[in-house]
Amino acid sequence: MTYDSARRQRDVYNRWWRWYDFSTKLAELTRGFSDIAERRKAVGRLDLKPGQRVLEVGVGTGENLPLLAESVGATGRPVGLDISTAMLRRCRQKLDRDGVRADLIEGEATNLPFADDEFDAVLNFGSFNGLDNRERALEEMMRVAKPGAKIVIADEGMAKERRNTFRGKLFLRFDPWLGLEPPLELLPPNVRDLHITWFRADYWYLVDFVNEQDLGDGMT
Numbered sequence: 719m720t721y722d723s724a725r726r727q728r729d730v731y732n733r734w735w736r737w738y739d740f741s742t743k744l745a746e747l748t749r750g751f752s753d754i755a756e757r758r759k760a761v762g763r764l765d766l767k768p769g770q771r772v773l774e775v776g777v778g779t780g781e782n783l784p785l786l787a788e789s790v791g792a793t794g795r796p797v798g799l800d801i802s803t804a805m806l807r808r809c810r811q812k813l814d815r816d817g818v819r820a821d822l823i824e825g826e827a828t829n830l831p832f833a834d835d836e837f838d839a840v841l842n843f844g845s846f847n848g849l850d851n852r853e854r855a856l857e858e859m860m861r862v863a864k865p866g867a868k869i870v871i872a873d874e875g876m877a878k879e880r881r882n883t884f885r886g887k888l889f890l891r892f893d894p895w896l897g898l899e900p901p902l903e904l905l906p907p908n909v910r911d912l913h914i915t916w917f918r919a920d921y922w923y924l925v926d927f928v929n930e931q932d933l934g935d936g937m938t
C-alpha cells in the first residue's frame with residue numbers, strides 16, 4: 719500500500735469510527751444475519767487454543783476481540799492492529815467497559831510491527847478488500863504467523879447463488895464490493911488445508927488455510 723492510500727484509509731476511519739458499530743448493526747438487519755453468530759464462525763476457523771497469541775489485522779472497534787479473548791483464555795493474548803487512531807480509541811473504550819484483555823497497536827497491514835513467527839493464528843475480518851497491496855498484506859500475515867498457524871481472511875464478496883436472487887441483485891447495485899471474489903489468486907502454492915466458504919447470509923467470503931511459509935521464503 720502506498721503512503722497516500724494508507725493515509726486515505728486512516729482518514730476515512732478516523733471520521734467513521736462513531737458510526738462504525740451502528741453501520742454493522744444496519745448490515746445485520748438489512749441482510750438478515752446475526753453479526754455475533756457470523757463472527758463466531760470466522761473466529762472458529764482459527765482453531766484457537768488456550769494460551770495462544772492471536773493477531774487481528776484491521777481490528778477496528780474490536781467486535782471480534784471478546785471472541786478471540788474467550789478462545790485463548792486467561793493465559794493467551796489477543797492483539798489488535800489498526801491504522802486508525804480513532805477506531806483504536808473506540809476499541810480501547812469498549813475493551814475497558816467490557817473487561818476484555820487485549821493489546822492494541824497502531825500500525826499498517828503491509829508493514830506489520832512484529833517479528834517473524836510471533837502468532838499462533840492471524841485474522842483479517844473486513845479490511846482485506848480495501849488494501850491496495852493485498853499481496854504484501856498477505857505476505858506480512860504469513861510472515862508473523864508461525865508455520866502451522868491458521869490464517870483467516872473474511873470480507874465482502876457474494877456467493878454465486880446469492881447473486882441471482884432479488885436481494886442479491888439489489889445489494890450488488892448499491893455495493894460493488896459485493897461483486898468481489900475470494901482472493902485465491904494471491905495465495906502461494908504452499909498453503910495447506912485451504913477452505914473456502916461464504917457466510918453473513920452469503921454476502922461475505924470466508925477463506926482459511928494453514929500457514930506453511932518458512933522464514934525467508936518469498937511469495938513473489
Ligand SMILES: C[S@@+](CC[C@H](N)C(=O)[O-])C[C@H]1O[C@@H](n2cnc3c(N)ncnc32)[C@H](O)[C@@H]1O
Pocket residue numbers: 719724727728731775776777778779780781782799800801802805825826827828842843844845848849
Ligand atoms: C471495515 S473495518 C473492520 C473492523 C473489524 N475488523 C471488524 O470486524 O469490525 C476495516 C478496518 O481496517 C482498518 N484498516 C484499513 N486499512 C488498513 C491498513 N492498511 N492497515 C491497518 N488497518 C487498516 C481500518 O482503519 C478499519 O478499522
